[in-house]
Every structure is written in structure tokens, then in C-alpha cells.
Amino acid sequence: MQYMGSIEESSYSHQTKVDNLGKSLAAIVGLGMIKVGMHWSKSIRELAVEAGLKALDDAGNPDVDAVYVSNMASGLFCDQENLADLIADYLALTPAPAVKIEAACASGGVALTQAVAAVASGVYDTILLVGVEKMSELVSTEVTNAIACCLDAEYEKFYGVTFQAANALLMRMYMEKYRVKREAFGEFVSLMHQNATKNPYAQLRFPVTVEQYLNSPVIADPIRLLDCAPVGDGAAALVITSTKKAKKVVDNPVFIKGIGQATDTISIKDRVDPLFLRSVSKAAETAFQMAGCSIEDVDVVELHDSFPFVAFMAMEALGLAERGKAYKLLENGDIKPGGKLPINLSGGLKARGHPIGATGVYQAAELSLQLIGEAGSLQADSPAKALMVSIGGVASNAAVIVLERGD
Amino acid sequence: MSSAPRYWREIPYRYRLEASLCERCGSKFYPPRIICPNCKSREMKRIRLPKRGTLVSYSVVYFPPKGFELQTPYVVGLVEIDGVKVVGQITDVLPSELKIGMELEACFRKVRVNGKSGIIQYGIKFRKPEKRDADESYVPIGVR
Numbered sequence: 280m281q282y283m284g285s286i287e288e289s290s291y292s293h294q295t296k297v298d299n300l301g302k303s304l305a306a307i308v309g310l311g312m313i314k315v316g317m318h319w320s321k322s323i324r325e326l327a328v329e330a331g332l333k334a335l336d337d338a339g340n341p342d343v344d345a346v347y348v349s350n351m352a353s354g355l356f357c358d359q360e361n362l363a364d365l366i367a368d369y370l371a372l373t374p375a376p377a378v379k380i381e382a383a384c385a386s387g388g389v390a391l392t393q394a395v396a397a398v399a400s401g402v403y404d405t406i407l408l409v410g411v412e413k414m415s416e417l418v419s420t421e422v423t424n425a426i427a428c429c430l431d432a433e434y435e436k437f438y439g440v441t442f443q444a445a446n447a448l449l450m451r452m453y454m455e456k457y458r459v460k461r462e463a464f465g466e467f468v469s470l471m472h473q474n475a476t477k478n479p480y481a482q483l484r485f486p487v488t489v490e491q492y493l494n495s496p497v498i499a500d501p502i503r504l505l506d507c508a509p510v511g512d513g514a515a516a517l518v519i520t521s522t523k524k525a526k527k528v529v530d531n532p533v534f535i536k537g538i539g540q541a542t543d544t545i546s547i548k549d550r551v552d553p554l555f556l557r558s559v560s561k562a563a564e565t566a567f568q569m570a571g572c573s574i575e576d577v578d579v580v581e582l583h584d585s586f587p588f589v590a591f592m593a594m595e596a597l598g599l600a601e602r603g604k605a606y607k608l609l610e611n612g613d614i615k616p617g618g619k620l621p622i623n624l625s626g627g628l629k630a631r632g633h634p635i636g637a638t639g640v641y642q643a644a645e646l647s648l649q650l651i652g653e654a655g656s657l658q659a660d661s662p663a664k665a666l667m668v669s670i671g672g673v674a675s676n677a678a679v680i681v682l683e684r685g686d
Numbered sequence: 687m688s689s690a691p692r693y694w695r696e697i698p699y700r701y702r703l704e705a706s707l708c709e710r711c712g713s714k715f716y717p718p719r720i721i722c723p724n725c726k727s728r729e730m731k732r733i734r735l736p737k738r739g740t741l742v743s744y745s746v747v748y749f750p751p752k753g754f755e756l757q758t759p760y761v762v763g764l765v766e767i768d769g770v771k772v773v774g775q776i777t778d779v780l781p782s783e784l785k786i787g788m789e790l791e792a793c794f795r796k797v798r799v800n801g802k803s804g805i806i807q808y809g810i811k812f813r814k815p816e817k818r819d820a821d822e823s824y825v826p827i828g829v830r
Contacts, residue, residue, distance in 0.1 A: 445773075496748070
């Protein structure tokens with residue numbers, strides 16, 4: 280008998296339907312990023328257009344067949360919907376088709392899977408994907424309200440449950456069940472900040488100690504200020520083209536080998552096993568199956584660390600650690616720069632920043648720089664395969680993408 | 687913010703904890719669903735959850751969203767009632783009194799005074815069970 284009131288595993292039957300396993304689906308041939316931060320002097324359109332033009336210039340200004348925009352809440356943050364049209368217009372790309380893709384914090388990753396699928400299908404040859412979020416237009420209670428819109432509005436948000444509080448419920452369960460100490464999360468935060476000091480596009484380019492983490496103000500107990508990603512503005516863009524065309528556009532394309540996306544119940548209350556991120560696990564399974572490889576083959580990862588414990592649970596869902604044991608990857612140095620599998624060399628959401636809808640696009644851009652060997656002082660030791668994990672809501676939505684260096 | 691109809695249509699679930707029971711596989715869901723995610727049956731019967739449950743997890747919110755500033759800090763929790771979990775506020779309690787596994791009961795309370803449309807919104811909150819008449823503050827208002 281199942282646990283009543285929760286949704287069972289067996290009711291899911293998600294299958295990969297791509298038959299060219301292991302082959303490239305599409306390629307990234309251009310990228311552009313804006314430093315994440317509080318861009319008081321720039322509007323959402325200026326941020327998006329600046330990143331978009333950088334990416335187009337990087338790719339040598341190819342013809343663009345469609346514009347995809349990833350963004351979570353331009354309506355709430357900036358009173359601006361019909362965002363994709365606005366951006367296509369100001370990029371001088373009309374009448375190209377343009378669409379906004381929203382999947383909460385996973386918008387960037389999900390939009391990338393959609394763009395890759397569209398190119399792989401042959402419908403479009405070249406897509407410009409722009410991820411953008413402008414959060415600094417609102418005061419903090421309004422920002423908290425806007426972010427909480429990714430929860431169940433009628434049955435969670437209605438009662439004053441914030442995004443941080445919904446995660447706090449899960450974090451307390453994680454800490455209780457696995458007896459993980461707060462210091463372990465502090466170590467992760469400290470690593471993210473350390474990594475970000477070398478990232479020119481990061482928002483928080485300063486180190487943080489475990490002690491500072493432990494003493495930071497409480498936001499929604501047990502979540503503290505330094506558990507949270509900062510509020511910030513940002514835009515990043517990618518030019519995605521067909522595998523066939525890629526080498527004609529640039530010498531060093533990055534190939535997309537696998538894409539996976541999966542959902543889970545919108546609220547943690549309906550999950551049989553809330554401490555396992557099924558969305559991440561399923562999306563990774565699909566992406567790896569498509570790419571014809573496994574987590575063992577990956578050299579560098581960008582992981583959605585909306586909170587340190589979410590990063591831990593995501594590492595566990597990817598099979599990098601046993602459940603409740605992800606903190607060991609920090610202890611043994613595996614995920615640090617120079618380790619077996621460096622995670623978030625960018626500084627992650629924690630310190631690179633988390634301009635919500637743009638975050639997944641930043642991850643893909645950062646990994647592309649890693650793969651083509653242009654990541655500067657962040658550079659890992661000649662990685663060949665990279666993995667990005669983009670998570671939305673309280674892991675109710677996840678996109679996982681496998682990228683590969685084009686030799 | 688919310689209009690009057692948006693508030694009004696949620697009343698059965700927010701005032702009376704109406705849920706659904708799948709008549710084929712026995713799964714229960716709050717709020718009600720019309721198709722069972724476990725067995726895909728559409729034979730879902732409307733039920734009412736009991737008032738007593740236990741605390742599964744909680745958080746004390748110090749940084750509120752717009753509209754909850756005057757209640758801060760407040761406690762939100764995950765409460766299990768008869769095998770179904772519900773998210774809501776825990777009221778009349780000090781954070782130091784909270785304990786996972788503690789017994790709670792549903793009570794009827796004001797949730798917020800809505801800004802734009804001026805509706806005072808009510809709903810269920812959870813509190814430590816009182817020995818005297820537990821039904822006192824649980825007002826089953828029949829709207830539909």
C-alpha cells in the first residue's frame with residue numbers, strides 16, 4: 280500500500296524518444312554574459328540586448344531564425360510581459376519568431392532544452408537564446424513575494440509561505456534525518472565564494488568564512504542569509520546552431536549531447552520521499568541516456584545551488600554521493616577546483632548570483648568557456664565533457680544538459 | 687492581489703479542509719484533485735480531513751513577503767493529517783515550543799487583510815490542541 284496523500288514513483292513512465300543516441304543534438308557557437316549585480320542604471324531590455332549582441336558578435340553575427348527568451352517573472356519584477364517580442368525588437372531581429380520560456384528558477388535550463396530540441400528537429404537552424412532577469416526594480420518584500428510565486432499560490436503562498444520557508448521545511452527534514460551539521464553547509468558556501476573571487480561575471484566576489492555563515496541573520500529558520508543566493512540583475516545569451524552548420528560558423532563549437540527535463544509535484548507535501556530530488560534524477564537519466572555516457576565521464580559541473588542543502592541533494596540525485604553523504608565530497612576535496620569533479624567553478628548561484636531566468640544560461644555559457652579553454656583563472660584542467668543542472672521551484676522542475684568539447 | 691471570487695471559490699478547502707479520496711486505490715489528496723496521480727482513476731470522492739495532525743517540519747519566517755510584514759516573525763509548518771500533508775501557519779506558539787512530531791489541531795483564523803480588494807481573508811491555521819471544546823474556533827461555514 281502506498282503512502283496515502285503522496286504520489287508514487289510507479290505512476291511515472293518517462294522515456295527518451297531520441298534514436299540518435301550519443302550523437303550531437305546541436306551546438307553552441309556564441310555566448311555573451313553581463314556581470315551579475317544590481318544594475319540600477321539598466322533596464323531589462325538593455326541587459327538582454329547587451330548580452331544578446333555579445334553572443335551574436337561572438338558567433339560572427341549569423342542569421343537568426345528564432346529568439347528564445349528565458350525569464351521567470353518580468354511581469355512581476357518589471358511590469359513587462361510579451362518580453363520575447365520586446366527583446367527581438369530591440370535586437371533588430373523582427374520578424375523572427377520569439378517566445379519566452381518560463382519554468383521558475385529552471386527557466387534557463389528548460390529554455391536551452393527547448394532551443395536544442397527545436398534545432399535538433401530541423402525546424403530552426405540557428406536560435407538566439409537570451410536569459411534575463413531584472414530583480415532590482417522592487418523592494419525586498421515585493422521580491423520575496425515575486426519569488427514565492429513559484430510555489431502553489433493557493434495552498435502555500437496564501438499562508439505567507441515564502442520560497443525560503445518552503446525550502447527551510449525541507450532543509451530541517453534533511454538535517455534531522457541525516458544529522459548533517461550546519462558547518463557542512465558553511466563549507467559549501469565558503470567554497471562557492473572562494474570560486475567566485477576569480478569569476479569576472481560573479482556578483483559576490485569576496486570570500487566568506489564558515490563562521491560568518493553560521494552567524495548570518497536568520498531568513499526563515501533554519502535558512503540564513505548566507506544560505507541564500509543574492510538578489511541581482513543579469514543577462515546571458517547563447518547562439519545555438521545545428522551540428523551540421525556549427526563548424527562553418529566557428530572553429531571551436533561546443534556540442535550538446537544530451538538534454539533531459541523532468542517535473543515533480545509542485546509542493547513538497549505531495550512527495551512520498553521529499554528528500555530525494557526525483558526531478559533531477561529523472562532529467563539526468565534522460566540526458567545521459569541520450570548522450571550515451573554517465574556521470575563518471577563528466578569533467579566539470581555547474582549545479583543549481585539555490586541553497587547549500589539543495590546542492591547536496593542534487594549531488595545525491597546525480598549519484599555522486601549516497602543519500603545524506605554529499606558533505607563528504609567537500610571533506611575529501613572532490614568538488615573543489617583541481618578535484619576529481621569540480622562543481623560550480625563560477626561560484627554557483629550562491630556567489631556568481633542568481634538572476635532567476637538567466638541562471639541556466641549563465642551555467643551553459645560558463646561551461647562552454649571551460650570546454651573551449653577560455654575560462655581564464657577559473658579554467659579546469661582541459662575538460663572534455665560538462666554537465667549542467669538547472670532546478671526550478673522546490674526542485675519541482677529540473678533540466679539537465681550534457682555538453683562536449685568539439686574536437 | 688486576489689479578487690473576491692478567487693478567494694470565495696477556495697473557501698471549502700481553506701475553511702473545512704476538504705480533500706479527495708481515490709475510490710479505486712485509496713490515495714487521499716489535499717487540496718482535492720479530479721484525477722488520481724497514482725492510478726489515474728477519476729473516481730474521486732470529496733472527503734473532509736480530521737482536525738488533528740502532527741508536525742512534520744517547520745520554519746520561523748523573519749523575512750516576509752508583501753502583506754505579511756505585521757505578522758513577522760510567524761511560523762509555517764508541514765502538518766500530516768490522516769496520511770495527508772498540509773502546509774500552513776502554526777499559531778499561538780513560541781518557536782521554542784515547536785517539536786517535530788508534536789500534535790496539532792486545525793483552527794479557524796484570519797490569514798491576511800488583502801490590500802487592493804480589501805477582503806479580510808480567513809483560513810485554517812494549526813495550534814497546540816486545547817483540552818476544552820476543540821470545535822469552538824473551527825467554524826464550518828457552508829458556502830456552496
